[in-house]
Amino acid sequence: MTRATLLANGKVVDGTGAPWRNGDVLLSGDRILAIAPPGQIDPHILVKLGEYDRFDCSNKVIAPGFIDVHTHDDAAVLDDPNMLPKLSQGITTVIVGNCGISLAPIVTQTPNAPLSLLGRLQFRHGSMSDYALAVNTAKPAVNVAALMGHTALRMRHMSDLRQPATEAERVAMSVDMQEAMDAGALGLSSGIFYNEAYAADVDELVAVASVAARNGGVYATHIRDELAGILPALQEAAQTAKHAGLPLVISHHKCAGPANWGRTRETLPLIEQLAMEQEIGIDVYPYTAGSTVLREDLVDGIIDILITGSQPYPGMGGRYLADIAREWGVSQQEAAVRLKPGGACYFQMREDDVERVITHPLSMIGSDGLPHDERPHPRLWGAFPRVLASYWREKGLLQLEEAIHKMTGLSARRFRLGERGVLDAGRIADVVVFDPGHVRDLATFEHPKQFSEGIEQVWVNGVLSYTSSGRGTGVRAGRFVRRTSTSDFHSIELS
Structure with missing residues (x-):
């Protein structure tokens, strides 16, 4: 059975758009059991849970996954x-x-x-x-x-x-x-x-x-x-x-x-x-930039196009179409045809x-x-x-x-995923803790497979699945998620 988890003294951003508040979030099983101001979760609940894991989230954001x-x-x-x-x-x-x-x-x-x-x-x-x-x-x-x-x-x-x-x-x-x-x-x-x-x-x-x-x-x-x-x-x-x-x-x-x-x-x-x-x-x-299959009709000779892969010319991945066309002495459209089937990033x-x-x-x-x-x-x-x-x-x-x-x-x-997306007691315990001052992407077009910084821990269905220090924990807790039957709104406020 999964141990309960207490995320203590974090900046709770609950996913609704409401202002953040300092608080503790208690996870038990695959659910959020309680959210309260720091140190104010009912001690009887903690006693009943017995042993639990505690994470100090000071200066960190606690948010829905x-x-x-x-x-x-x-x-x-x-x-x-x-x-x-x-x-x-x-x-x-x-x-x-x-x-x-x-x-x-x-x-x-x-x-x-x-x-x-x-x-x-x-x-x-x-x-x-x-x-x-x-x-x-x-x-x-x-x-x-x-x-x-x-x-x-x-x-x-x-x-x-x-x-x-x-x-x-x-x-x-x-x-x-x-x-x-x-x-x-x-x-x-x-x-x-x-x-x-x-x-x-x-x-x-x-x-x-x-x-x-x-x-x-x-x-x-x-x-x-x-x-x-x-x-x-x-x-x-x-x-x-x-x-x-x-x-x-x-x-x-x-x-x-x-x-x-x-x-x-x-x-x-x-x-x-x-x-x-x-x-x-x-x-x-x-x-x-977008990314999709390589299509010559999307080649206009103006925008940059980065080849992400080519079945007939696999060595061309990571190169720009204009450079390949110049090297081959053909138009960019002709080069795209030769490289197909393949994929590309279009800076459009x-x-x-x-x-x-x-x-x-x-x-x-x-x-x-x-x-x-x-x-x-x-x-x-x-x-x-x-x-x-x-x-x-x-x-x-x-x-x-x-x-x-x-x-x-x-x-x-x-998308009618009613039990997810919000931190609230009774909801599914999909939770992320991140460092708001340091969170950032490191992946680039030259080096796309790079871990981001500042994502500290991730829980999926109440299971600790990722840590910044150890990366994936090796415990996989995902599942196929069915839609809920209804939504609680018909139109979104534009103001």
């Missing part, structure tokens, strides 16, 4: 269940299945892009319940909550991905969607930005999303266009969610490409307007746009890291400490309580 709302860790939690890239950031729950890409329900030994972003070895889970069983069997060090990917459904059930789904194909996808919701999935994700799902129309998306809606799910989407056509793409996403009758989460909101820099001044007011009539959230990562955003999205009250933090890249984007290892170091401590754009709310309580509410 961070929730990474946008990951592609679907296979990573099975392949490498220690999950140190996430655990070391204070992350205790990852949401997988984003951008329309999920392991279930695809069974294949040769996954094509964009499914190959999840690696190539784990496509053997023909249903969400199979995937949930695999997670619980692997027992990763972090909790796993899952979205069902629309692109995965298309690739399983459609004979021609260049067309909208037929009525029969919609029905087949809806059957799998219902199975996923019965297994505890959070809802549906789509990635109509990718060629494999680009032909999907609103009717197809609504047909599948409606199944998630009837079961209390959400709809997260990598919208059709984050470049010149971003405004109609946002309206399409809102229309889909509204017609299906479920909440919308706009994935990794950005204005990509130099011609679109500054347009968050247009997109965010539009999102606010739409959010007056339906529930909408945004996720965002704290970097000006501007910092002021990133700042506007991160500070917006509708936004949550997600890393969007790709764990199977040879040289991953540094967000895989550093996104959450980077928010604290840069946007709270250094730039002062967020209050500490606000930053943590975007990583915890708001995320749990948006």
Whole structure:
């Protein structure tokens, strides 16, 4: 049986956005047993517990474990269940299945892009319940909550991905969607930005999303266009969610490409307007570069593009596309074609746009890291400490309580993870303790696999799973997390 734990005399930031307070937090089993001012937890409770571990948290922050709302860790939690890239950031729950890409329900030994972003070895889970069983069997060090990917459904059930789904194909996808919701999935994700799902129309998306809606799910989407056509793409996403009758989460909101820099001044007011009539959230990562599969249509000859991996030319990982093209004596687009299949970081955003999205009250933090890249984007290892170091401590754009709310309580509410994301008696004991003066990311584009500083301890389901001195404790206590049935709000305050 897990010993009780007393986190004493820390700065308690509870995840709701409320002001911090000095206090003690008592953990017992997988639950938070009590929170009280320093030294004021009922002594009878402590006597009843018998022996317990005590951690002096003076000058440290005690917060809910961070929730990474946008990951592609679907296979990573099975392949490498220690999950140190996430655990070391204070992350205790990852949401997988984003951008329309999920392991279930695809069974294949040769996954094509964009499914190959999840690696190539784990496509053997023909249903969400199979995937949930695999997670619980692997027992990763972090909790796993899952979205069902629309692109995965298309690739399983459609004979021609260049067309909208037929009525029969919609029905087949809806059957799998219902199975996923019965297994505890959070809802549906789509990635109509990718060629494999680009032909999907609103009717197809609504047909599948409606199944998630009837079961209390959400709809997260990598919208059709984050470049010149971003405004109609946002309206399409809102229309889909509204017609299906479920909440919308706009994935990794950005204005990509130099011609679109500054347009968050247009997109965010539009999102606010739409959010007056339906529930909408945004996720965002704290970097000006994105990362995805290598595509020549994203090569404009202006932005920097860093190759993260290439199957035909593995030695090109870590080099810039412009340098490779110059060396080969070809255009950057031709070089990209030669390097495919592969991945790349695209330096396609501007910092002021990133700042506007991160500070917006509708936004949550997600890393969007790709764990199977040879040289991953540094967000895989550093996104959450980077928010604290840069946007709270250094730039002062967020209050500490606000930053943590975007990583915890708001995320749990948006994705229906009712027992997590907030420090309160009776809630699940996912907890992080960090040093507010020193927490920072160390991962860079040149050296992306670097532990962050200042994350002192992490508890997952009440189990000490990470310490700054010893890294992972070797004890893995994560589990597959099912959605809760309802949310306690319909729209978020924008003031």
